[in-house]
Amino acid sequence: MNRLAVKLPGLNLKNPIMPASGCFGFGKEYSKYYDLGLLGAIMAKAATSEPRFGNPTPRVAETPSGMLNAIGLQNPGLEVIMKETLPSLERYDVPIIANVAGSTQEDYVAVCAKIGDAPNVHAIELNISCPNVKHGGIAFGTNPDVAYELTQAVKKVAKVPVYVKLSPNVTDIVPIAEAIEAGGADGLTMINTLLGMRIDLKTRKPILANQTGGLSGPAVKPVAIRLIHQVAQVVNIPIIGMGGVYTVDDVLEMFMAGASAVAVGTANFTDPYICPKLIEQLPLRMDELGIESLEKLISEVKGARK
């Protein structure tokens, strides 16, 4: 028995570790460092219907135990992604979770209808929580009614299970998570980045050209743990947890909060080998903590909630 294996809608993961969307490009860059087949899955960079240039630079700034980014969903557009990017990853034994973003509901629906045709796309991550784009993104993720309607519309056309990525930039995440579950989502991914800002003391201007950006890294982990715990109490669909994961202890803490798999974001920038390292170290730490298997841990956490 593979004690790291986790079964989620559309995803039979050999292990629960996957790079988070936006922190791994479309995978090609990291394939120079290690075999991508080691990963549980890959959450690919956001795909939009048309190519997007993204925001002006500077797009990143360091913060205590974190970083701000304002990339702005730069990507070559659905057509190139379907023709070139996704096929180039077919040689790896790794399921892709395609992150989809849009400016309008029609955009989201159009991309979701097509992207599941790629043989290695096993699920969609609906990005309704990007804080760095003016139109779309977070606007869809902060209002329960809008989130419900979008989830429902996407579910009608998607050929693979749909996971919806939640934003922490809301007063109360619970009604949004509930609305998305009611809209038919197969799972949730959480959390996206927290909206933040830094100012350069010399120029007296914001460091990021976009002024604000999304905060990620270990600084946000307690927020992620709290929100995953809160949402896991009220929904019956699985959660893929993310937000400041750097160590195997962070991975297991996410599971104990209610996650069923874990994505690693900013840590890839600090250490390009972080994902394979976590996969290797996880069983050793599970031994130390008396965790037999992750599936068992997930059911125990669920059972404790009832």
Place this chain on the structure above:
Amino acid sequence: MKQEMMTVLAQKELAPKIYEMTLTGKLVKEMTIPGQFLHVKAPRADLLLRRPISLASVDQKNASCKLIYRTEGVGTELFSQLVPDDQVDVMGPLGNGFPVEFLGKEDLVFIIGGGIGVPPLFELAKKVKEKGSKIVFFLGFAKKEVIFYEQEFAQMGEVHLSTDDGSYGVKGHVGTMLSKVLQKEKPTAVYSCGSNGLLKAVDHYFADLEHAYLSLEARMACGMGACYACVCPTRADRGKSKKICDEGPVFSTGEVIL
């Protein structure tokens, strides 16, 4: 392109806030192209992002390399406190680097740098020298005190120096010196690294030269093309971009919008 804990061999203050750190490790073997950079982790867990620092020189025989950097913030301050035998987490070599393979004995090469953009030009000059080409350096600094490697550059070619405040060499920026020399001599190749203003001047003067190269600097996160933080638009299509870390840091003149 790998990651390694390299060992510090030496640390020297070349000028106020300008340091030269010598490292040794297996990675040196891969450092064969001038103009590439290393992505160095500051030795403190809460500083998550690596710092891109260009390779100032490589010594294959002794498996060592030198980085020259300016202390700008807490990360580079920490670098300056590293002492011999300390270990430092290094990724690299990264980026594309300066092409030199087309150069020969008859060729005249202009190497143009400013301030903390000067270091990668030193390793480049060594490679150009191996080709036997004649080198003319145009180097600009803020003031006399922050000039470094003047003698080292002088051993490889003719050096023209300028300072912003006129405390040494020609007063003004590198472009002033260039415009005068260009009336007399036309180079085969031009290599540059420095401020955006300097690069813009080189981009303008050598727009039509086949071998004219600019090395860019940018805030980056991953250093290897995955995060899309350090992009710049291309001149041919403003809707498209190049990643400075991965497709750069060296571009031909006219290739990107500065």
